[in-house]
Amino acid sequence: MGVVVTDGAGADVSKLRELNSLSIVRAMRGQPPATVTELATRTGLSRPGTDVVVRGLVSDGWVKVVEPDGSSVGRPARRYRFNADAGHVLGVDVGGHKILVLLADLEGQVLHSHRLPVEPDADPAARLEAVDTAISQCLTAAGMRPDQIWAVTVGVTGPVDATGRTTLFTPLPGWASVSPTEHLATRFTCPILVENDCKLAAVAERWQGAAQDADDIVYLLAGMRTGAGLILDGTLRRGYGGAAGEIGALKAVRWISAPSHIENCPGMPGDVHPNDKAAWVFERAREGDRAARTALRRYVKDLAVGAAALVLTLDPQVVILGGGYSRSADLLIDPLEQELRRLCLRVPEIRASDLGADSVALGALRVALDQIDARLFTDGMPAPLTLHA
Amino acid sequence: MGVVVTDGAGADVSKLRELNSLSIVRAMRGQPPATVTELATRTGLSRPGTDVVVRGLVSDGWVKVVEPDGSSVGRPARRYRFNADAGHVLGVDVGGHKILVLLADLEGQVLHSHRLPVEPDADPAARLEAVDTAISQCLTAAGMRPDQIWAVTVGVTGPVDATGRTTLFTPLPGWASVSPTEHLATRFTCPILVENDCKLAAVAERWQGAAQDADDIVYLLAGMRTGAGLILDGTLRRGYGGAAGEIGALKAVRWISAPSHIENCPGMPGDVHPNDKAAWVFERAREGDRAARTALRRYVKDLAVGAAALVLTLDPQVVILGGGYSRSADLLIDPLEQELRRLCLRVPEIRASDLGADSVALGALRVALDQIDARLFTDGMPAPLTLHA
Known part of the structure; x- marks a missing residue:
């Protein structure tokens, strides 16, 4: 049934107050200070009930009183904010x-x-x-x-x-x-x-990144390693043994070899630091260098096979391209989308991560x-x- | 917050009674007839509250009274059952x-x-x-x-x-x-x-079949077509556009060609009906026929690539082998498991469907x-x- 309801008038009042405390805290978090009346509206609780709960939260230390600054006419209502500290x-x-x-x-x-x-x-x-x-x-x-x-x-x-x-x-x-x-x-x-x-x-992309509006998300780590994180119905998929998203281990989807096209791009000077090799290739590709462009094309072709396996399996709303290579997402997204069109039944929107290395x-x-x-x-x-x- | 709670004593009584009706119906379904006391215990509602709700359900037609059969001593309590008809x-x-x-x-x-x-x-x-x-x-x-x-x-x-x-x-x-x-x-x-x-x-396997104890399920249709159905956290995954589970469309995972090893097994007489070809091959394989065994081995090798893509992506609790070929699951499950061991990080339990063509x-x-x-x-x-x- 999902909802446990105690018997009518016999409802457990202290449990109810706790649920109401959580409702009010959730209605406060990430929001500017609010009056009791505003909080009552947001939560659907009564004004007197909200007042009692808010006082309790203040005395417990969860909520701070924001005193009126006296700039408005008359006696303004006291405001409250969640004590994030x-x-x-x-x-x-x-x-x-x-x-x-x-x-x-x-x-x-x-x-x-x-x-x-x-x-x-x-x-x-x-x-x-x-x-x-x-x-x-x-x-x-x-x-x-x-x-x-x-x-x-x-x-x-x-x-x-x-x-x-x-x-x-x-x-x-x-x-x-x-x-x-x-x-x-x-x-x-x-x-x-x-x-x-x-x-x-993947969790970060849904929280603060490029997938805030989506519930079904395939996150691709595109960099010196290739990996994936999956969110379905807004929930991170861990898998039964914690190993969901490890499609890259399957040789047939070509993620193991994919980054080598870039890391071993012909013409790369011997003194380029391993961490800077991809940047070197992306830069040359922007300049129109043929070997660099070929390396990128081969990389995307390989990345797309594993990406297609994920898209065909999960049919997500969006694919987020993250990882070190995503700094050059503008060079990757269009060819990746073309490859997916070739390989998949339905191609989701592909977006670049903007959270960077954090x-x-x-x-x-x-x-x-x-x-x-x-x-x-x-x-x-x-x-x-x-x-x- | 997930739970909407009205304000303490002001709880919406008619909504509560409806939720309680649903609780009681759910506690009755698929169960033998029960007394009001038993239903109160199962649902956690009070005995008088349960009595009121049950009477309402009887008069609405959702619940039937089962009159005592008079075989027991004293005055036995009246029993109720869900009116499944x-x-x-x-x-x-x-x-x-x-x-x-x-x-x-x-x-x-x-x-x-x-x-x-x-x-x-x-x-x-x-x-x-x-x-x-x-x-x-x-x-x-x-x-x-x-x-x-x-x-x-x-x-x-x-x-x-x-x-x-x-x-x-x-x-x-x-x-x-x-x-x-x-x-x-x-x-x-x-x-x-x-x-x-x-x-x-896949839904049927979790309801009445081989996956009743599992919440994370990959169902494989193994037959003249190869396909998949996915259940995660007990919920059927449809995908954003209804196309989840369509991994078979990806050439690299070899499901498109897999059944041809069986359907075109060398040595098959020309008069075997298309619907009977697989049965012919499985029978020959049981008898030790070399061509039939080779066909099976090749089929399983191809089936395993797509199955591995699903297992590596989702890390499910069980894989259910269904479809027409699953009538000979005893010949398929062991080699499939061996292939998955070679291809995957963690191999889930593999079980044969027992629901057949229904x-x-x-x-x-x-x-x-x-x-x-x-x-x-x-x-x-x-x-x-x-x-x-």
């Missing part, structure tokens, strides 16, 4: 070449970010040390202690299983049996989640905030101070 | 070679079934005429009029768009612009739904019943007589 979350991207840490408030506003380069061949100990350092520097910059963080999400490369490990496959050297959750649990008492980087990037850490923030919301629904809304532990 | 639904499978019509009550009990062969190359007019005839014969056998049917679902081959047509692709000759909904609307006043056959078969029409029944449930939730539960129109 009641708690904070961390989003961490553990990449091949960098660690990125974002710190945000409960409305998802990024307050601090810290990026640390890491050697591609760093072993797990070195990589985890870089994670620790980046987190410490981010917290210090924000003037915050670990016990003020309510949730942490860590993005890694490879499918993440139920224990937060990437045992099935990961390109991070030696990382298969690493548990970021266990490692960070020595510093944080809050929930620590681990998730696949492409999945987090998308994984941003998605990690969103997952951390969702975790907090889920706890509020399960445990109700005690005073914020008791929640983070 | 209050309405009926039709599930229709419009196949290449046959029309199958199932008629069921509101608990999904099949009361009558009628099968009519149809020529594979029949044009739409001939195929629709066969549909009409099969429906008429089924209704006549059941002693029922079209206006006693509350919902009809029609299964067809090819992705079904929002208008109920298969404009993107269908192997049924000339069928692309046919609207079974418009055709049947001249006879039925109830809702008429159209859905893709593989999707309906699965599409069975899934159609389930979709029709779901449509009725959805209407009950939207429109509430008036007396059954007013519902079907």
